[in-house]
Amino acid sequence: MNRDEASGPIVRAAGLVKTYRPEGAAPVHAVRGVDLTVEPGEFVAVTGPSGAGKSTLLHLLGGLDRPDSGSLWLDGRQVDGYREARWAELRRNHIGIVFQFFNLVSNLSVADNVELPALLAGRSPRQARAARGELLDELGLTGKENSTPGELSGGEQQRVALARALVNTPSLLLADEPAGSLDSKGTREVLRLLARFHRRGQTIVLVTHDARMASAADRVISFFDGRVVDDAHLGGGTQRPGAGVADVLKLKG
Numbered sequence: 001m002n003r004d005e006a007s008g009p010i011v012r013a014a015g016l017v018k019t020y021r022p023e024g025a026a027p028v029h030a031v032r033g034v035d036l037t038v039e040p041g042e043f044v045a046v047t048g049p050s051g052a053g054k055s056t057l058l059h060l061l062g063g064l065d066r067p068d069s070g071s072l073w074l075d076g077r078q079v080d081g082y083r084e085a086r087w088a089e090l091r092r093n094h095i096g097i098v099f100q101f102f103n104l105v106s107n108l109s110v111a112d113n114v115e116l117p118a119l120l121a122g123r124s125p126r127q128a129r130a131a132r133g134e135l136l137d138e139l140g141l142t143g144k145e146n147s148t149p150g151e152l153s154g155g156e157q158q159r160v161a162l163a164r165a166l167v168n169t170p171s172l173l174l175a176d177e178p179a180g181s182l183d184s185k186g187t188r189e190v191l192r193l194l195a196r197f198h199r200r201g202q203t204i205v206l207v208t209h210d211a212r213m214a215s216a217a218d219r220v221i222s223f224f225d226g227r228v229v230d231d232a233h234l235g236g237g238t239q240r241p242g243a244g245v246a247d248v249l250k251l252k253g
């Protein structure tokens with residue numbers, strides 16, 4: 001995905017649907033038809049109550065889960081028909097993902113955790129080392145290279161996870177409650193870093209139920225019961241006036 005060639009949106013989703021069908025239980029309509037466009041450089045927060053389908057949506061955007069129907073384009077490529085191997089390649093090179101619980105490899109050093117995706121993407125050990133050094137420096141982790149994740153604080157682990165997600169300069173960063181298990185100091189730190197990468201042009205989709213985190217974004221999408229119920233550009237107007245959460249609640253009540 002070369003940004004020089006692709007000038008359209010980073011993400012374009014049309015009619016995404018995901019229904020979980022747990023054995024012996026009623027189907028769960030987690031995502032009920034989502035249309036979404038994210039332009040290059042946007043910082044979009046997806047917010048909404050627990051169970052609204054936010055993580056499911058993020059998993060669909062990162063190919064960690066497949067939609068039952070709908071179409072998805074990333075950087076101009078239609079990816080909804082991709083099989084796992086192509087998705088893995090896409091995630092290695094073009095999508096960075098950060099989760100609530102870090103997901104670091106516990107028996108690898110900090111340095112190796114960050115270099116691994118670069119090596120898997122075919123960069124030389126020397127390039128991987130240089131990229132790792134730069135990011136750890138930037139994220140205030142110099143001196144922790146040889147530590148294992150278990151020897152770090154939660155906030156430090158999350159910064160390592162962020163470094164790992166960004167080491168291949170992805171066109172899209174997906175973050176699911178990246179400060180969800182951190183205290184308020186750790187949350188501020190993650191926010192500050194996301195904002196800094198955003199200022200540099202990083203496209204970010206951040207899932208959070210924390211209003212303070214959402215307000216760091218320049219666009220806030222409200223998710224409710226598997227649907228987008230509001231899409232607000234902060235500082236600007238709202239894209240879908242009249243479809244706020246309150247209206248939906250009224251309809252449902």
Ligand SMILES: Nc1ncnc2c1ncn2[C@@H]1O[C@H](COP(=O)(O)OP(=O)(O)OP(=O)(O)O)[C@@H](O)[C@H]1O
Nearest residue numbers: 020022028030049050051052053054055056057209
């Ligand atoms: N693997 C799964 N199998 C069955 N149901 C699932 C699965 N994953 C999620 N769900 C259900 O789908 C719905 C949406 O879940 P999802 O995790 O996307 O919500 P969320 O908005 O991220 O919530 P939270 O804020 O609590 O993280 C929920 O009802 C959840 O129970």
Ligand SMILES: [Mg+2]
Nearest residue numbers: 054055056176
């Ligand atoms: Mg979730």
